[in-house]
Amino acid sequence: MGKKMFSESALERMEKEYKEWLEVYKKALQRIPERLERFSTVSDMEVKALYTPLDLKDKDYFEEIGFPGMYPFTRGVQPSMYRARLWTMRMFAGLGTAEDTNKRFHYLVNHGETGLSTAFDFPTLMGYDTDSPLAKGECGKCGVAIDTIQDMEILFKGLNLEELTTSMTINPPASVIWAMYIANAENQGFDRKKLGGTIQNDCLKEFIAQKTLMLPPEPSLRLVVDTVEFGTYEVPRWNTISISGYHIREAGATAVQELAFTIYDGITYVEECIKRGLDVDAFAGRLSFFWNSHIDFFEEIAKMRASRRMWARIMKERFKAKKPRSMLMRFHTQTAGCSLTAQEPYNNIIRTTTEALAAILGGTQSLHTNSLDEVYMIPSEEAVTIALRTQQILADEVGVANIIDPLAGSYFVEALTDKMEEEAMAYIKKLDELGGMIEAIEKDYPQMEIADSAYKFQQQVEKGEKIIIGINKFPSPKPDLEILKIDPEIEKRQIERTQRFKEKRDKVKLQKCMDELRRRCEGPPCWENNVMPALIDAVKAGATEQEICDLYRDVFGIYTDPGTF
Amino acid sequence: MGSDRKLRVLIAKPGLDGHDRGARVIARAFRDAGFEVIYTGCHQTPEQIVSTALQEDVDLIGLSILSGAHMYSFPRIMELLKEHNAEDIVVIGGGIFPTEDIPKLKEIGIKEIFEPGTLLEDIIQWVKTNVKPRGAAEAA
Numbered sequence: 001m002g003k004k005m006f007s008e009s010a011l012e013r014m015e016k017e018y019k020e021w022l023e024v025y026k027k028a029l030q031r032i033p034e035r036l037e038r039f040s041t042v043s044d045m046e047v048k049a050l051y052t053p054l055d056l057k058d059k060d061y062f063e064e065i066g067f068p069g070m071y072p073f074t075r076g077v078q079p080s081m082y083r084a085r086l087w088t089m090r091m092f093a094g095l096g097t098a099e100d101t102n103k104r105f106h107y108l109v110n111h112g113e114t115g116l117s118t119a120f121d122f123p124t125l126m127g128y129d130t131d132s133p134l135a136k137g138e139c140g141k142c143g144v145a146i147d148t149i150q151d152m153e154i155l156f157k158g159l160n161l162e163e164l165t166t167s168m169t170i171n172p173p174a175s176v177i178w179a180m181y182i183a184n185a186e187n188q189g190f191d192r193k194k195l196g197g198t199i200q201n202d203c204l205k206e207f208i209a210q211k212t213l214m215l216p217p218e219p220s221l222r223l224v225v226d227t228v229e230f231g232t233y234e235v236p237r238w239n240t241i242s243i244s245g246y247h248i249r250e251a252g253a254t255a256v257q258e259l260a261f262t263i264y265d266g267i268t269y270v271e272e273c274i275k276r277g278l279d280v281d282a283f284a285g286r287l288s289f290f291w292n293s294h295i296d297f298f299e300e301i302a303k304m305r306a307s308r309r310m311w312a313r314i315m316k317e318r319f320k321a322k323k324p325r326s327m328l329m330r331f332h333t334q335t336a337g338c339s340l341t342a343q344e345p346y347n348n349i350i351r352t353t354t355e356a357l358a359a360i361l362g363g364t365q366s367l368h369t370n371s372l373d374e375v376y377m378i379p380s381e382e383a384v385t386i387a388l389r390t391q392q393i394l395a396d397e398v399g400v401a402n403i404i405d406p407l408a409g410s411y412f413v414e415a416l417t418d419k420m421e422e423e424a425m426a427y428i429k430k431l432d433e434l435g436g437m438i439e440a441i442e443k444d445y446p447q448m449e450i451a452d453s454a455y456k457f458q459q460q461v462e463k464g465e466k467i468i469i470g471i472n473k474f475p476s477p478k479p480d481l482e483i484l485k486i487d488p489e490i491e492k493r494q495i496e497r498t499q500r501f502k503e504k505r506d507k508v509k510l511q512k513c514m515d516e517l518r519r520r521c522e523g524p525p526c527w528e529n530n531v532m533p534a535l536i537d538a539v540k541a542g543a544t545e546q547e548i549c550d551l552y553r554d555v556f557g558i559y560t561d562p563g564t565f
Numbered sequence: 566m567g568s569d570r571k572l573r574v575l576i577a578k579p580g581l582d583g584h585d586r587g588a589r590v591i592a593r594a595f596r597d598a599g600f601e602v603i604y605t606g607c608h609q610t611p612e613q614i615v616s617t618a619l620q621e622d623v624d625l626i627g628l629s630i631l632s633g634a635h636m637y638s639f640p641r642i643m644e645l646l647k648e649h650n651a652e653d654i655v656v657i658g659g660g661i662f663p664t665e666d667i668p669k670l671k672e673i674g675i676k677e678i679f680e681p682g683t684l685l686e687d688i689i690q691w692v693k694t695n696v697k698p699r700g701a702a703e704a705a
Contacts (some may be wrong), residue, residue: 122581122632126608134610137637138581164623211607228682251586271571279681338586342661342681376661377633454586455593462684471682478680480664486633565589565596 051411088366094119094143119143127549172214177536219556230532249292252454260427284326291345302416304362343470505542582632
């Protein structure tokens, strides 16, 4: 009893007075009824009118909430949080050619951004060079086109890669792009042991939501484990997987589904790395996470707080991790693209600000804030500046970064945090019963759960049960916004550059590297067959992204979207 | 009578983008509205899309794209339909399009473009008004 937050006598009085209030409340509703028949979060989780200590009557502060930087990390992963160091302001950027994106990187750093984040174009994301017939019309549209180590060199020109950390959103070809990054950094005189950053490298959520598809699940996981293993020994400051809920949420998942499926992906990666023979405490500290911060303010804060506690418990209890570092969940957050509207786009600044505030109160380690025009296109310089300034205002003016986890102890936030964990754990149990994530993916389970939620949300919007200002309340036409345009001519220039690069290579040396890579891919997964050293040699010898991915596709097979709905 | 049969609709995702939320939502909405729906899944080439449309004998193709590559894939699809004498298949698009591209897409024969924020109900209504089963005109 001594560990409970409220004494028996206090709770007794609370119970009595709560009932009295309930009567008063009901009477008030007779005069003015509530605005809605049912109040729920954007994920449709029902919320009550009032939360009190009664909602926390069984809560054990020490076991469930604790202190910042200490197990179970509900209140944050660092003891000092933002009082010592603010979150990393990391704007996802990529457009046109490597030159264009390098210019944007410098612009953002000069305006106070503190970490880099790279968006690649679709051909790069899917393992195709710009000269592939499948890449037609896509070059530089949704990110930067990277075919070779030469592009990588241009992309990071003039940026100190031992000081700035770099995040790269790349999944099936993550090993290839990471090899290009390491190889280029070494060519520039940087030490791979000092390189810091993140590759997203989360293949499981591709099958579930993002649909950047290349190889079947099993070999995809093998490559992920290769990168974790290599990072553990060779690039110790690198986050080798960014286990991502963002895309799961954007595809229509609820907050609970985002939490559950993402954490289960994390469980799967840990299991696979242990199977390879890695000690959990040797690699778990380099796993990081990536959450979506959607429009429902408290739901997001509760989700983030619950995620830290869940991961800590899973790492300790399920995987017997011993180091606290293995149990603490560090995460990046991006505000929700799917919450933005093309109609009245300036309203998106308000949405993004609210979502960014939730991410900060949720204790994020880094943050991307969407630009007001991202419903239309890659952001213009003006729009991205407002988005970056949003973070800086929240950091330096608003005062929210001065107190650690200020919402702890809120009856509502704690109760919602518990509910998030409880419902997500039910999904985790279900996934265990299905035989794990790969089996679940093959059964189309998480995919269809998300499709159900997406459809349900859209129907709620159509019925006016969920409101989007400018869409189903105060509807407004889409204005003609001044947007950034990607010159279609860059495709031709990029193809020419890649072809010139290919002509200059030492073909014998390149072939030797590719043969060694193939030998490793065809061999059983183990350190001796880890693809990373061979990849670094291959890209230094001039192998293009697609040449390596074609080799992967040849050895491991191809996975295509089953197209269910 | 030809127009008694259910409308057959192909929802297709041309190009390399994986943003399939809209495609899957509209596929379900069309199914619930009583249409026969075939969905290609992501990453389809124009050739694959047209071949599926012909094989499945559809009345309508709904192209969903959010990558910005529509000015390549949409004209190519229209060209291929023409080559196969299947210009009577109605083609519509959904996703993100710069405003100035919309008249260009309509000029090449895309019947309607549905932009972000469009309600499903409005799209279904548009289809019911504007699309008849192929061959229905001759049969009537």
